[in-house]
Amino acid sequence: MSLQFDPNTLPGDGLDIQGSLPPSFFDLAENDQARPVTPLEYNLHVSKDEDGELFVTGEVSATFELHCGRCLEPFQLRIEQTDFAHQIPMENGTPDLTNLLREDILLALPTYPRCETGNVTPRECPAEGRFDSPTEPSGDEAPDASGKNTWEALDQLTNLKKN
Ligand SMILES: [Zn+2]
Structure with a gap:
């Protein structure tokens, strides 16, 4: 064909x-x-x-x-x-x-x-x-949101060490 x-x-x-x-x-x-x-x-x-x-x-x-x-x-x-x-x-x-x-x-x-x-x-x-509940990020935003949260968590850890 x-x-x-x-x-x-x-x-x-x-x-x-x-x-x-x-x-x-x-x-x-x-x-x-x-x-x-x-x-x-x-x-x-x-x-x-x-x-x-x-x-x-x-x-x-x-x-x-x-x-x-x-x-x-x-x-x-x-x-x-x-x-x-x-x-x-x-x-x-x-x-x-x-x-x-x-x-x-x-x-x-x-x-x-x-x-x-x-x-x-x-x-x-x-x-x-x-899946759009506050505790579960929706599919499209999941990578960004989780990445941001990871960095925030790291920042907090760093701050704790400094203190
Ligand atoms: Zn469908």
């Missing part, structure tokens, strides 16, 4: 290519934390500059099912790259856009998915606030 074209047939004002690639295009493992649930849709413009270098710009999108890192429930996230822009690597004369599309979308997936960021079916994370 690939998306190739012949640069020799590229018109002077460029080439518009659009279509879709099935979810299997992403070639993700069954146990991967992200599962594509729609085809990848692309709407691209390929152009050539004076130096003969090829560029592709446009939009790519696909919807994934992810699992929330907080409540562990599945949710859907639509990735839309509206400013897709790449120089096309020349490989044996027939550039293949497949990897560019695949990587651009996959790199846009969140490392720490949160279901409240889902943009297909808006929802509140049922686990939101569960």
